[in-house]
Amino acid sequence: MKSKPLTRTNLRSLDLSSYSEISIVIPAFNEGINIAKAIEAIRTFEAAHEPFKEIIVVNDGSKDHTKSIVLECEGVLLLDKQQNEGKGAAVRDGMLRAKGDWVLFLDADMSTPIEEIDKLIPQTEEHDIIIGSRNLPDSYKVSDQPLYRRWMGKSFAYLVRWISGLSFRDTQCGFKMMNRKSLESIFPEMKVLGWAFDVEILLLAQKKDFAVAEVPIVWIDRTFSSKVQPIKTSWEMLLDLIKMRMRS
Numbered sequence: 205m206k207s208k209p210l211t212r213t214n215l216r217s218l219d220l221s222s223y224s225e226i227s228i229v230i231p232a233f234n235e236g237i238n239i240a241k242a243i244e245a246i247r248t249f250e251a252a253h254e255p256f257k258e259i260i261v262v263n264d265g266s267k268d269h270t271k272s273i274v275l276e277c278e279g280v281l282l283l284d285k286q287q288n289e290g291k292g293a294a295v296r297d298g299m300l301r302a303k304g305d306w307v308l309f310l311d312a313d314m315s316t317p318i319e320e321i322d323k324l325i326p327q328t329e330e331h332d333i334i335i336g337s338r339n340l341p342d343s344y345k346v347s348d349q350p351l352y353r354r355w356m357g358k359s360f361a362y363l364v365r366w367i368s369g370l371s372f373r374d375t376q377c378g379f380k381m382m383n384r385k386s387l388e389s390i391f392p393e394m395k396v397l398g399w400a401f402d403v404e405i406l407l408l409a410q411k412k413d414f415a416v417a418e419v420p421i422v423w424i425d426r427t428f429s430s431k432v433q434p435i436k437t438s439w440e441m442l443l444d445l446i447k448m449r450m451r452s
Contacts, residue, residue: 217329218306223250226321226381227257227304231294235312236268238426242314243277249318257304261312264294292401296391299382307387311378313426320421324381332386332414335372335406336379336421343374343420356438364403367445370410372418375402379421386414395451399437400444407448 218225228246232239239261246259260281261274265288274282283301285294295309306328310316316336324334337343339361364375380402382390389412396404409416 218325222325223254223256223321225257225305227302227307228259228318229295229298229302229307229309230259230261230312231264231291231298231309232261232266232270232274232312233264233288233291233294234266234268234270236266236270236273238313239270240273240277242312243274243280245314246318258302260298260302262294262298264288264291290397290401291399292394292404293397295401296394296397299387300391302387304384306381306383308381309378311426315424315426316377316379316421317424320379321381323419323421324379327417327419328381328383330415331417332383333405333409333416334381335374335416335418336377336423337372337374337418338377338421338423339373340418340420344422346422346424360438360441363442363445367449368403368407370403370406372406372416374418375406377421377423378402380405386412389414396444396448398440398444400441400448403445404448 230239230242235242243259243261246256250256258281259279260283262283263271263274263285265285271282271284274280281301283298285297299307299309308321308324310318320336324336327334338345360376361374364370376399386409390405390408393408394401394404406416
């Protein structure tokens with residue numbers, strides 16, 4: 205018997221015992237220093253709860269030993285890209301490869317701990333997409349970013365609201381969960397492959413009338429492993445915002 209398509213009416217919400225229905229996607233570019241710790245943290249969480257549907261690491265053309273480390277991790281699916289295309293492309297490819305009814309993508313440095321997924325799950329009853337936020341009143345930053353990174357973040361948030369009209373407090377937190385209907389509708393249409401891809405996800409979600417919840421999370425600054433080059437990244441993100449505006 206052919207299964208029904210996943211819609212808001214027949215895709216049931218999750219509860220705190222539904223981890224086996226969730227796929228985990230981790231984009232990774234030169235994350236040799238972090239990736240083993242990330243996988244270990246997820247395995248520890250699974251041991252205390254239940255296994256996730258799958259763990260997918262997207263190696264985005266890393267030049268370090270990220271690939272070899274992942275290959276040594278039993279039960280982890282490696283999606284290996286020969287060329288570095290950007291975080292947006294890595295997330296897109298991993299999300300479309302995932303098999304879970306819900307798929308969470310998170311950063312390899314675990315700036316948002318995997319335990320924070322328990323704050324997202326209750327929102328699945330009424331929402332298609334749930335995004336973690338560092339900037340809500342109940343968000344908690346264990347350690348803050350350097351001044352220049354905070355300035356970049358606030359400036360970009362202002363530009364996002366001004367250029368796109370999105371009202372979210374934090375579009376860029378790398379901790380987002382989507383149901384299958386929304387990700388299969390949004391990711392094939394994505395054009396932005398770099399750091400501003402989160403904004404495009406939310407713009408397409410708004411255009412397609414998907415319900416989005418923004419949830420406060422715990423966040424730990426990991427500047428020692430940051431891949432962000434302030435001037436270059438800021439310029440690229442601004443150009444991507446302008447292109448998104450022109451396409452809308």
